[in-house]
Amino acid sequence: MSEKAAKTALTPSTHTTPPAKFSHGVRKGNILQVAGQVGFAPAVPGEAPTPVGPGLREQTLRTFANVEAILREGGASWEDVVMIRVYLTDTAHFAEFNEIYNEFFADLTEAPAARTTVYVGLPAGLLVEIDALAVLG
Amino acid sequence: MSEKAAKTALTPSTHTTPPAKFSHGVRKGNILQVAGQVGFAPAVPGEAPTPVGPGLREQTLRTFANVEAILREGGASWEDVVMIRVYLTDTAHFAEFNEIYNEFFADLTEAPAARTTVYVGLPAGLLVEIDALAVLG
Amino acid sequence: MSEKAAKTALTPSTHTTPPAKFSHGVRKGNILQVAGQVGFAPAVPGEAPTPVGPGLREQTLRTFANVEAILREGGASWEDVVMIRVYLTDTAHFAEFNEIYNEFFADLTEAPAARTTVYVGLPAGLLVEIDALAVLG
Helix, strand or coil, X not given: CCCCCCEEECCCCCCCCCCCCCECEEEECCEEEEEEECCECCCCCCCCCCECCCCHHHHHHHHHHHXXXXXXXXXXXXXXXXXXXXXECCHHHHHHHHHHHHHHCCCCCXXXXXXXXXXXXXXXXXXXXXXEEEECC | CCCCCCEEECCXXXXXXXXXCCECEEEECCEEEEEEECCXXXXXCCCCCCECCCCHXXXXXXXXXXXXXXXXXXXXXXXXXXXXXXXXXXXXXXXXXXXXXXXXXXXXXXXXXXXEEEECEXXXXXXXXXXXXXXXX | CCCCCCEEECCCCCCCCCCCCCECEEEECCEEEEEEECCXXXXXXXXXXXXXXXXXXXXXXXXHHHHHHHHHHCCXXXXXXXXXXXXXXXXXXXXXXXXXXXXXXXXXCCCCCEEEEEECECCCCCCEEEEEEEECC
């Protein structure tokens, strides 16, 4: 019964091939880890990924969609997420970010994930990066 | 035997309702994730959370207390913690922080948690933020 | 059969005693968490740890070696890692870092770990810090 759990890379069709030797998400056993996602528009073959619009709302919603695509690829949903790490670039964005966050997660039926929000540097043009840890039931 | 593990929000009485749709901590199966805690004084109904005193020591000890309250709410203790993430705002605080850290954890009987310490931006007035991952035995 | 999983500190011989009450790595059950590693040269008894050379490449490769030593101490390898957190200090380092990363992980046979890269402050002289979460099969 000590069968080795498979480790699976999660690569949704909306995502570009990762720019380095990492996976957009990984599932192993009941643990699913989503890599740091940003507000890139769905991948266009042959083109470099570009963030949607310059605003926090648009980027955040796109980032959520990118996280969600990886969760689904691994057979999970937001309901399975236990931790969301939020990286913003400006403390002045906190209130608006929370508004967007609350709207997005308004319909959760299970306990919302824990969250840590810190303010870091991100590549030019990016206002938000999010990763997530899910534990499947 | 593949019973679905319940996902439980951990909300100690010392804590305010989270300012957004997240949980202060979540337990699912044997995994307990504590959200980023700061040095907020115990919640006073109807008042916004405020950090205790301006100093690193006071804020750090209060932050530890806030993490601990969540661990306990989930049936865990510091002995179960495998990872502590520390966010400071100033590299000059590292030595003092470690002193406080060592005093606080002096009586651990199990292996201390792993730790990552990085320097980020935090909302005005906050000098330290800490989150923790516990694996229950 | 609900035997309590042991929590084990992982301290490779290449590492100094941690500068505070934390473990370089911890294994509990099938979860192995590596603490934030930097490019310190192998420990010399009685001397403070010092980073290898000033360059990103040298520091990154040393950091990988330090993470790897901890994984091995816990009976794991890079193949078991599900998440790698990368802390850089300068967005201008991203491209070079990815080159080094891709070379280092070129021979992985399982799905590469997920990854989050953010830009933070680190103590003077350090350009990169990395931690890792492994799930053993």
